[in-house]
Amino acid sequence: MRVQILYSFFILMVALAGHFISNAYYLQVLTFIGINTLLALGLNMLMGYAGQISLGHAAFYGIGAYATAILTVHFSWSPWLALPVAIAAAVMVAYIVGVPTLKLSGYYLGMGTLGFGMIINIIFREWSSVTGGASGFVGIPALSLGPVSFSSRQNYLYLVWGCVLLCIVLCRRIIDSRVGRALRAIHDGEKAAAAVGVDTQKLKLQVFVLSAGMSALAGFLYAHLVCFISPETFSFIMSIRMVTMVVIGGMASIWGSLLGASLLTLLPEWLHAFSEFEMVVYGLILMIVMIFLPKGLTRGILDIVERSRRSL
Amino acid sequence: MNSDHPLLIVENVSKAFGGVQALSDVSFQLFPGTITGLIGPNGAGKTTLFNLITGIFPADTGDILFKGSSTLNNTVHELVQCGIARTFQNVELFESMTALENILVGQHARTRCGMWGSVFRFPWVRHEEGRATKIAFELLDFIGLKEHALRKSGDLAFGWQRLLELARALASGPRLLLLDEPAAGLNMVETMQLGDLIRKVRDQGITILLVEHDMSLTMEISDAIVVLDQGKKIAQGSPRSIQEDEAVMRAYLGTSPQK
Numbered sequence: 332m333r334v335q336i337l338y339s340f341f342i343l344m345v346a347l348a349g350h351f352i353s354n355a356y357y358l359q360v361l362t363f364i365g366i367n368t369l370l371a372l373g374l375n376m377l378m379g380y381a382g383q384i385s386l387g388h389a390a391f392y393g394i395g396a397y398a399t400a401i402l403t404v405h406f407s408w409s410p411w412l413a414l415p416v417a418i419a420a421a422v423m424v425a426y427i428v429g430v431p432t433l434k435l436s437g438y439y440l441g442m443g444t445l446g447f448g449m450i451i452n453i454i455f456r457e458w459s460s461v462t463g464g465a466s467g468f469v470g471i472p473a474l475s476l477g478p479v480s481f482s483s484r485q486n487y488l489y490l491v492w493g494c495v496l497l498c499i500v501l502c503r504r505i506i507d508s509r510v511g512r513a514l515r516a517i518h519d520g521e522k523a524a525a526a527v528g529v530d531t532q533k534l535k536l537q538v539f540v541l542s543a544g545m546s547a548l549a550g551f552l553y554a555h556l557v558c559f560i561s562p563e564t565f566s567f568i569m570s571i572r573m574v575t576m577v578v579i580g581g582m583a584s585i586w587g588s589l590l591g592a593s594l595l596t597l598l599p600e601w602l603h604a605f606s607e608f609e610m611v612v613y614g615l616i617l618m619i620v621m622i623f624l625p626k627g628l629t630r631g632i633l634d635i636v637e638r639s640r641r642s643l
Numbered sequence: 644m645n646s647d648h649p650l651l652i653v654e655n656v657s658k659a660f661g662g663v664q665a666l667s668d669v670s671f672q673l674f675p676g677t678i679t680g681l682i683g684p685n686g687a688g689k690t691t692l693f694n695l696i697t698g699i700f701p702a703d704t705g706d707i708l709f710k711g712s713s714t715l716n717n718t719v720h721e722l723v724q725c726g727i728a729r730t731f732q733n734v735e736l737f738e739s740m741t742a743l744e745n746i747l748v749g750q751h752a753r754t755r756c757g758m759w760g761s762v763f764r765f766p767w768v769r770h771e772e773g774r775a776t777k778i779a780f781e782l783l784d785f786i787g788l789k790e791h792a793l794r795k796s797g798d799l800a801f802g803w804q805r806l807l808e809l810a811r812a813l814a815s816g817p818r819l820l821l822l823d824e825p826a827a828g829l830n831m832v833e834t835m836q837l838g839d840l841i842r843k844v845r846d847q848g849i850t851i852l853l854v855e856h857d858m859s860l861t862m863e864i865s866d867a868i869v870v871l872d873q874g875k876k877i878a879q880g881s882p883r884s885i886q887e888d889e890a891v892m893r894a895y896l897g898t899s900p901q902k
Contacts, residue, residue, distance in 0.1 A: 501762055504761055504762050504764065505758065505761045505762060507761075508756055508760070508761030508768070508772075509747075509751065509754050509756040509760075509761065509771075509772070509775075510756065510757060510758055510761045511761065512740070512744055512747055512748045512751075513748060513751055515737065515739065515740055515744075516737045516740070516748045516751075518739070519736075519737035519738055519739055519740065520735050520736075520737060522731075522735060523731065523735035523736070523737065524737075524748070525718075525719040525720050526697065526719060526723065526728075526729055526731070526735070527723060527728075527748055527749045527751050527752065527811060527812075527814075527815060528720045528723035528724055528751045528752030528753075528815055529720055529748070529751050530718075530720045531720070537758055541758070
């Protein structure tokens with residue numbers, strides 16, 4: 332019941348935002364928060380719940396974006412046809428990469444996925460005949476569905492946040508099930524998880540593939556929003572930003588992904604005022620959050636609320 | 644199953660780690676519905692034997708037969724599915740999860756909802772979930788922790804954690820239960836309660852292989868004892884005959900063979 336109320340509130344907020352905000356800049360920022368939430372949500376399933384780190388997730392984000400760009404521009408496909416193919420491409424790559432890499436754990440898994448992310452980024456950069464190389468890929472068409480054109484910023488906002496809601500429902504359902512419990516069991520102790528009958532390799536692979544698919548969806552939405560993509564966007568830095576969103580927002584917390592993505596999207600916008608000190612302040616804020624709220628924003632804020640309620 | 648047919652047969656099993664021969668040519672059998680104590684000094688190969696039976700690593704030579712078929716090519720989780728469950732020497736609970744959730748995960752092998760089932764929540768998934776919760780509460784009741792179902796397992800007292808791990812192992816519906824030093828770290832009262840529980844489990848028809856350093860507990864509840872020393876089986880028999888066995892005395896007390 333509480334969940335339904337939460338979802339209704341969520342839909343209402345998105346509808347209100349779309350209805351009352353007409354400033355193109357704000358709409359754009361809100362849309363980006365949605366895309367980043369998708370990224371954080373997918374990675375949180377892997378990191379927060381299953382406890383497996385990936386430092387190469389920007390690759391899947393990029394595969395989603397480049398796949399739809401190539402199919403719609405070079406082959407003139409409809410974007411809606413390109414979407415499932417883009418997701419399938421990321422899922423397939425995740426499967427192939429996941430089988431050997433997910434046998435690693437801890438730092439080694441971090442290194443493995445880091446290397447993978449770099450390889451994919453180099454492919455985006457160097458395979459110029461297909462990807463446009465370092466100068467990027469131009470002319471990606473805007474989305475439209477029948478009479479509805481998503482070149483309107485309001486409509487795109489609805490589209491992105493619709494996808495976010497869908498993925499939140501999806502993730503919540505997985506977490507509140509036998510599968511979700513097994514994922515958390517792997518996080519707490521892989522040896523013990525195997526000893527109660529969890530096929531840890533298979534489950535880790537499944538969740539890796541799932542999070543890759545969600546990142547690819549985010550890539551698709553990004554490509555058709557900006558209509559121009561370049562390898563920079565999907566570099567190592569982006570992978571790190573994704574990890575930061577998950578950690579700052581709160582590991583193993585779905586609403587934490589939303590919070591982390593919001594903060595990391597908004598901060599750079601707010602901090603423009605500091606001009607050349609922007610990155611310094613940005614880093615400082617992240618440090619302070621981690622020192623005082625080590626479990627991330629969601630858990631940290633909840634703890635503070637509980638403590639103040641008890642002291643009343 | 645006829646009680647004349649062994650549930651588990653360990654046949655001439657050897658295992659070496661580098662130059663160390665952890666087990667050499669060990670054979671014994673476990674009969675359904677019995678408690679077998681596996682004892683031996685430190686480094687005798689007890690834990691290695693546990694890991695072989697549960698499929699964590701394979702034997703170098705020899706074979707292990709469970710319900711008549713070889714387990715050598717099975718992975719750990721497949722063997723749980725077949726009916727082999729275990730507990731760990733150092734309690735390995737899922738500490739961030741509640742006692743109830745620990746037992747629900749314990750039922751992983753006998754439930755089947757996957758990714759699609761969890762997303763679409765078919766009627767059978769809800770049914771399965773309800774059944775699993777019912778079984779979990781029954782098991783919590785069995786170990787006497789029903790009131791603590793919703794507490795984080797990491798926050799429970801150590802003695803309770805041991806019991807919870809036992810219940811989690813039972814949740815998979817095993818035919819064979821391996822207990823690795825279940826009484827380590829428990830006080831006398833808790834050890835006695837544990838002994839009672841283990842007997843009750845046996846009376847449900849579950850076969851138990853027990854590694855334990857608490858000799859009074861082992862001798863009291865075991866139907867048979869297997870003694871390992873330096874990777875070799877040196878004795879096997881009833882608790883009484885083992886207590887009088889010379890080879891066992893030598894292994895434990897270090898009496899010189901010449902006297």
